[in-house]
Amino acid sequence: MTNIAIIGTGSISKSHIEAYLEMPGSCTIVAMSDIYPEKAGSLAKKYNLEVKVVADYKELLNDSNIDAVSICTPPYMHAAIAIDFLKAGIHVLVEKPMASSLQECDEMIKAAIESQKLLSVVAQNRFLTPIMRLKHVLDQKMIGKVAHAQVDSLWWRGHSYYDLWWRGTWEKEGGGCTLNHAVHHIDMLQWMLGLPTDIFAVTSNALHDNAEVEDLSVAVLRYDNGSLAQVTSSVVHHGEEQQLIFQGEKARISVPWKVTAQVSKENGFPQEKNDEDLENQIHEAFDQYPELQFEGHTGQINNFLMAIQKGEELLIDGTEGRKTLELITAIYKSANLGVNVKLPLLSDDSFYTREGMLANVKHFYEKKSSVENFSDDTITVGRDYKKG
Known part of the structure; x- marks a missing residue:
């Protein structure tokens, strides 16, 4: 049995709590910490948890009853x-x-x-059956060389979204939609294709004049084999129609799931009839990957617990989490300095440290209002990759 503490009890903590509660035989939540302890207490009551509640997480550092923690605080506090x-x-x-x-x-x-202790970084979209199946098909090389990837991380957030005290600031949130929304899609892209050699990007704040950070960005990534990828990050897109598309030498695959394998005529134009045999083989490879028992946060937390209890491998450790942040940092460097950025970013790079990044990023606007908490902090999510 693994004893868990929840650090930070904002909206995302509910996903962690509910995931842990799905595994009563493996773990139990024994403590919660929040700078607003009444908020933590209220959440504990909601889930019928008998836990220790503290305002300062440091009170839990020497608690021998705690084996692992979920950190659900604003980004600037994570490290x-x-x-x-x-x-x-x-x-x-x-x-x-x-x-x-x-x-x-x-x-x-x-x-x-x-410390020889586990460090895992949340990237719960990897733990979705359609995403695992897409990765499986790519790994089979059935579509040939990937020439182009299109990643649309399209979300919509109302103007008041950035009224929350820590959101919309470089110092506390660390960035805008590229860092805090597209991080999921950027993580999936680098997991599937690896890191590019260089990046060029632009950012804008089109509709949220109560935030310092971007609400829209577009990045072009170039890989050492000549492939390109484009990543659009947004909180201004109505409909939140998210997708990952991989255009290969032999076929196109995507989530939401779709396969197209065109065949060339003698003159290079596409034939009217596609390569149905290849399309069927790709469909079969996609479908043969089994449904995951646990998905999303529950899937990742199960992986975390099994790594603690049985020594299983973490799918997303600190090194994997760092790769995604390196890609995002390169996007910010390119957009703010107006330059093409080569990877990797080394320790002498001006964007390597938090202080260096804060000194180099532009403020689109200054925050005009700030609230401590919203009365309703329910999170709604975008596209369901199973339904399309």
Whole structure:
């Protein structure tokens, strides 16, 4: 039995709590911490949890009853809290984004190695059956060389979304839609194709004049084999129609799931009839990958618990989490400096540290209003990849 503490009891913490509660034989929640302890207490009551509630997470560092923590705080707090718990000999699952800078990521990874405790970074979309199946098909090389990937991380958030005290600021949120929304899609892209060699990007704030950060960005990624990818990150798109499309030498595949395999005429134009045999083979490969027992946060938390209890491999460890942040940091560097950015970003890069990044990013607007909490903090999500 693994004893869990929840650090930060904002809206995303509910996904963690509900996931842990799905595994009563493997874990139990024993503590909660929030700078607003009454909020933590109210959440504990909602889920009928008898837990220790504290305002300062440091009160839990020496609690021998705690084996692991879920960190669900605003991004700027992730690194310090994670490092403190790792050094205290406690396993850590930290919400996305992993941290506010690559330097912080490296410090977190170092703390995990030195303490010999697990560090996992939330990327729950990897734990979706359609995404696992898409990765499986790509790994089979059935579509040939990937020439182009199109990633649309399209969300919609009302103007008041950035009224929450920590949102919409470079210092506390660490960025806008690219970091805090497209992080899921960017993670899936780098998991499937790896990191590119260079990036060029532009960002804008089109509709949220109560935020310093971007609400829209477009990035072009180039890989060492000549392939290109384009990533659109947004919180201004009505409909939230999200997708990942991979255009290969032999066929096109995507989530929501779709397969097209065209065949060339002698003159290079497409034949009227597609390669139905290849399309059927790809469909079969997609369908043969089994349905996941647990999906989303529940899937990742199950992976985290099995790694703690049985030594199973983490799908997303600190190194994987850092790759995604490196890609996002390169997008911000390119957009803010107006340059093509080469990867990897090294420790002497001006965007490697949090201080360096804050010194180089532009403020689109300044926050005009701030609220401590919303009365309704329910999270709604975008496209269901199973339904399309």
